[in-house]
Amino acid sequence: MSTIKIEEVKPRVERFAAHSHIRGLGVRDGKVEFIADGFVGQTEAREAAYIVVKMIKEGKFAGKGVLIVGPPGTGKTALALGIARELGSETPFVAISAGEIYSLEVKKSEFLMRALRRAIGIRVREWRKVYEGEVRSIEFRYGRHPYNPYLQRVLGATIKLRTRDDEKTLRVPAEIAQQLIELEVEEGDIIMIDEETGTVTVAGRGESGEQYDIAVRRRIELPRGPVYKEKEIVRFFTLHDVDMSLARQRGIISAMIFGFAEEVREIPDEVRRQTDEIVKKTIEEGKAELVPGVLFIDDAHLLDIEAFSFLTRAMETEFAPIIIMATNRGFAKIRGTDIEAPHGIPQDMLDRLVIIRTRPYTAEEIREIINIKAREQNISLTEDALKLLTSVGVEHSLRYALQLLIPAYILAKERGKSAVGPEEIEYVRKHFISVKESVEYVKSLEEKFLK
Incomplete structure (x- = not known):
């Protein structure tokens, strides 16, 4: 019997997450809108994901999984989260990186089993x-x-x-x-x-x-x-x-x-x-009642042959979540073997996966995403600054353009300005270079770097 005791006192007469903005797949009346539920663009991928959601809801997805392929920074994680949101607000969403299975004190199969059952x-x-x-x-x-x-x-x-x-x-x-x-x-x-x-x-x-x-x-x-x-x-x-x-x-x-x-x-x-x-x-x-959720495995190419075998069997068990994988690799060796395969994934696993592709963002999409991210962080951008950040996103990457937002905002605030201008963007670009510029820098001084 519980020892918890609650007494009533009688009155007497006399006290931001990276993808938190994703709320669904942006579908209205069966059609994917260009901007909706935190998404911008990727309409083809979102349409495919919405079809997957309908298959899951109708109970026609047993023994299958989803593979999302595309370049870095094209919304693969957001797409997986959007699927979970469309399945219901209480749908468990467990996200792991495939590399995590090698860095813990438990066996790979134990780590994966825990992730599956958390989902x-x-x-x-x-x-x-x-x-x-x-x-x-x-x-x-x-x-x-x-x-x-x-x-x-x-x-x-x-x-x-x-x-x-x-x-x-x-x-x-x-x-x-x-x-x-x-x-x-x-x-x-x-x-x-x-x-x-x-x-x-x-x-x-x-x-x-x-x-x-x-x-x-x-x-x-x-x-x-x-x-x-x-x-x-x-x-x-x-x-x-x-x-x-x-x-x-x-x-x-x-x-x-x-x-x-x-x-x-x-x-x-x-x-x-x-x-x-x-x-x-x-x-x-x-x-x-059972609430099957989503297990999202990013960098799926880092899984080895044993992990793929375990997941293949897990897909067919009675209690199995929806398994969604993502990768940005083309052809790669299956870890633990000398076999090269599409996306570094064995053929028997690929045969069980519905593959969805994400495409690089267009200039219009990059502009809108930067605008949304700036509004979320209460950062005012001049039209010229937005135009410059858009060109940076097209030339280098969307992630690099977004990384310049906060440093430029801090600089503009120190200068007493109410909005970030192109001069702040140019200033922080000189101090924080992109991956492309970093590679070019290393190549130019290759003989001075340690081998």
């Missing part, structure tokens, strides 16, 4: 008794730390919650107070406290709460009904979360029997089988 979600529905409402006031109680007389520790908190129809003041223990501090709960936030477990969830920002940053907390309506109620709670886990939970339980049992617990480095197969059985049973009872 599969479980939505569990259950009725719980909760306290829910907007925080009207919050006051923490502190006391002396038992081991350090110079520190204080939180002993509990008194919190006032309100809904449209009710208001209660609660006295909560240290476990809940600590969560309130860690979640940075403040007046105006709408929170929910599970009575049994004491878990605190921040739902969003209430109507009376000030909104300093729209990215921090989303604005939601004030709840209705009583503060204390029985409510259907939707919890979201991944298969990997359940694997780790069961593996830790085994560790606790080992500690009780043998006096020590081993660190969970590799999850045993029997634990994963146990997870699968629990998930199947929960789904069959109608208490949960």
Whole structure:
């Protein structure tokens, strides 16, 4: 039985990510718009991706994967994320670089298996008794730390919650107070406290709460009904979360029997089988539903023959996410062999992949992307500066043009200017050169560099 105790105080009569802008594939009424959902251009690739989304939704994509090929900086990662967004806001999206599988203390197959299972979600529905409402006031109680007389520790908190129809003041223990501090709960936030477990969830920002940053907390309506109620709670886990939970339980049992617990480095197969059985049973009872997600593997040409064999088999398993790979290589050797293949990927894997190509951006697309990125970062550009950055993007690369934005903005601000002009762009170009210029520089001084 839980030791969490919440008391009601009776009133007496007398408180930017690189691709975060991607919201979908920019499809309106079945057609891809030139600029929409954070995308600019790449309409052919987005149309292909949208067809993939429809195949997935109709259950016609089993045993397949997606390969996105194209030059660097043409939106391959954004395209993969767009597919995940189109599948639903709760669709898990796990992004890894193929090179990561060689740099960890676990086996390659264990790393890939964890990534696969992190990309599969479980939505569990259950009725719980909760306290829910907007925080009207919050006051923490502190006391002396038992081991350090110079520190204080939180002993509990008194919190006032309100809904449209009710208001209660609660006295909560240290476990809940600590969560309130860690979640940075403040007046105006709408929170929910599970009575049994004491878990605190921040739902969003209430109507009376000030909104300093729209990215921090989303604005939601004030709840209705009583503060204390029985409510259907939707919890979201991944298969990997359940694997780790069961593996830790085994560790606790080992500690009780043998006096020590081993660190969970590799999850045993029997634990994963146990997870699968629990998930199947929960789904069959109608208490949960499976949410297949997307595993995105960038630089797929860095995978070796063993990793490709593992993924080929994983695509056909019962619990499998949508596997999307990306590469900017043409012909390359399959790692671990002397065989050269398209994109450095074995033929048997290529046969299972739907291939989508991205093309280099046009001058019009580069101009629009630079404009959008500047607006996102509140950077004002003169027309001449935008024109110059566009030509830099065409001549060198879009990424290089975007890298010049912030240095030029800082320089313009120091000069007391409200907008970045071409002179600031030219100045920072002399100090930060492009890859093309770097190669030319190395070639010009080749005899002076170390061999």
